[in-house]
Amino acid sequence: MRKLCNVMWHMGYGMVVGVHFRSGDVLDNPPHDIIRKARTTEDAWPHFSAPPADFVPKREHIRLIEELGRTGTGTIDIKVVNGLPIDLDIRTRASV
Numbered sequence: 001m002r003k004l005c006n007v008m009w010h011m012g013y014g015m016v017v018g019v020h021f022r023s024g025d026v027l028d029n030p031p032h033d034i035i036r037k038a039r040t041t042e043d044a045w046p047h048f049s050a051p052p053a054d055f056v057p058k059r060e061h062i063r064l065i066e067e068l069g070r071t072g073t074g075t076i077d078i079k080v081v082n083g084l085p086i087d088l089d090i091r092t093r094a095s096v
Helices: 002-011 059-071
Strands: 014-022 033-036 075-079 084-091
Touching: 002 014, 002 033, 002 075, 059 075, 059 084
Parallel strands: none
Antiparallel strands: 014 033, 014 075, 075 084
């Protein structure tokens, strides 16, 4: 999860698409896609460096972790704003 949080922090704005998770844990394989948003206007979004060494998960990170744990296994797309997971699209398999 720490690696995913680092990706979101560094990206700043955009989406992390196709993140697979099992039993609430993020999987590195298969790899997910990163879609970083950028502006070309005068009000360009800031570009973030690596998170600080004393990085403490924020409320949004904790809610992401809770949602993955509650869901169990599936795939998630994460909308990232200002380095934080803001909107989640979660896909799971239906059991009929």
